[in-house]
Amino acid sequence: MTTGPEAAPTRIDTGKPHPARVYDWWLGGKDNYPVDEELGQKILAADPTVRRGARANRRFMHRATRTLAQAGVRQFLDIGTGIPTEPNLHQIAQGVAPEARVVYADNDPIVLRHAEALLHGTAEGSTDYVHADVRDPDAILALAGRSLDFGQPVALSLVALTHYLDDDVHELLRRYLEALAPGSHLVVSQVTPDLNRAAVEQAAGLFRQGGTAFHPRPLAEFSRFFEGLELLGPGVIPVSGWRPDPEDVAAQAEGIVPVYAGVARKP
Numbered sequence: 001m002t003t004g005p006e007a008a009p010t011r012i013d014t015g016k017p018h019p020a021r022v023y024d025w026w027l028g029g030k031d032n033y034p035v036d037e038e039l040g041q042k043i044l045a046a047d048p049t050v051r052r053g054a055r056a057n058r059r060f061m062h063r064a065t066r067t068l069a070q071a072g073v074r075q076f077l078d079i080g081t082g083i084p085t086e087p088n089l090h091q092i093a094q095g096v097a098p099e100a101r102v103v104y105a106d107n108d109p110i111v112l113r114h115a116e117a118l119l120h121g122t123a124e125g126s127t128d129y130v131h132a133d134v135r136d137p138d139a140i141l142a143l144a145g146r147s148l149d150f151g152q153p154v155a156l157s158l159v160a161l162t163h164y165l166d167d168d169v170h171e172l173l174r175r176y177l178e179a180l181a182p183g184s185h186l187v188v189s190q191v192t193p194d195l196n197r198a199a200v201e202q203a204a205g206l207f208r209q210g211g212t213a214f215h216p217r218p219l220a221e222f223s224r225f226f227e228g229l230e231l232l233g234p235g236v237i238p239v240s241g242w243r244p245d246p247e248d249v250a251a252q253a254e255g256i257v258p259v260y261a262g263v264a265r266k267p
Contacts (some may be wrong), residue, residue, distance in 0.1 A: 012109045019130040019164055020108045024083040026054040031110055039210045043090065046206060047199035053257035056124050056239045056248070057160045060261050062092050063243050064187045067232070067263070068155045069096035073185060075154040077144050079134050080161030081106040084114050086108075089157065090127045098124040105130040112115070133159065137175045151176050153183035153266075160259070163191040170224050175266045177229075177266060184266045188225050189239050191216045195258035222260045224246045229264035236262040 017039040021032040025040040032040075045052055065076065074097055078089045087095075090102035102121065106112075112131050121127030128147040132139045141150070148154055156176055162169050163251040177186065193200045193216045200216045207214035223236050234241065239261040242247045 001232060001253065004050055011115075013250060017212065018108055018110070019207075019212055020080075020082045020106065020111060023054055023160070023263070024085070026051045027058065027085055029083060029085060031114065042190055042206050043203045046202040047258075048194065049196065049255065049257045050203065050240050050249065051201070052254060053191070053259050056257050057259060057261075059245070059248055059251075060189055060239045060242055061089060061157065061159045061187070062087065063245065063248075064157070064233050064263050065089050065092040065155070066096060066262075067243060068185055068187075069093045069100060073153055073155045074100050075148045075152060076100065076102045076157065077105070077148060077154055078102065078157045078159075079105045079140065080158055080164075081118065081129075083108075083111055090121045090125075094122045094125050094127075098122040100125045101147055101175040102126070103128045103130055103131055103147050105134070105140050105144065107131065134158070134165065135172065137172065137179070141176070150179055150181060152181055153185070154180050155185045155187060156180060157187040159187065159189050160191075162188060163217065164213055166213060167213060169215075173225055178259075179264055185263060186226065186229060186266070187263050188222075189259055189261040190225075192218060192222060192258050192260050194218050194260075195238065200258050216258075217260075219260065220236070222262070226262055227265040228267075230267055232263045236260055 014033045017036045021036040022040045025032040025037050076093050093100040115129040126147055130143040204214040236255045239259040240252045242261045
């Protein structure tokens with residue numbers, strides 16, 4: 001396990017909701033507190049799709065990781081890891097290629113406490129954890145570089161993370177992409193107001209009241225994440241429709257969740 005220069009706070013703030021713990025509650029996890037459940041309940045009442053959206057995001061991460069591993073990618077950097085929910089990204093990647101190298105990055109102390117659960121990869125590969133903030137790409141890239149070779153392709157995943165970042169997010173992602181070798185990939189999913197504006201705006205307001213920035217983005221803004229990259233088919237699409245497995249096809253019958261997803265290659 002590696003940590004950033006100001007990393008590894010030992011006290012968990014149980015008086016303020018945290019997105020990773022709210023997400024954990026939506027997924028049915030136990031690593032959350034009453035304040036997280038309270039916010040999760042309020043948002044679920046405003047937008048009944050959020051629990052399905054959280055699960056759809058996890059399945060998208062599984063499918064995207066499997067797709068890239070099957071295509072020969074052997075290095076993965078997952079930022080905004082969240083609280084471990086099996087199967088984790090390293091289990092998917094190393095299930096295809098045991099030699100795959102995976103680095104997780106998150107800034108929540110409770111994720112740090114559970115990092116040991118992330119560090120059980122294959123003997124052939126490696127699994128590491130970086131305690132640092134996505135807004136500090138220099139720190140994350142330097143620490144991840146102890147495990148990953150940035151001279152070779154890397155799959156960079158930001159799944160259900162960018163809607164917590166402000167309008168500088170496109171420049172932030174550009175800084176990460178500049179550090180990646182040709183043949184690397186970007187994997188992103190993000191809440192959008194396009195598919196259910198009233199509910200998403202209400203949920204965003206509840207996040208902000210709880211002290212968490214929240215920025216749903218329309219299609220044009222989401223698509224900007226992939227400028228200069230080569231989108232993999234089917235392109236930018238609602239999350240359950242990206243190369244769906246049967247479970248995803250069945251989930252779509254319950255209605256589309258307001259989340260876009262895409263995967264693209266750096267030429």
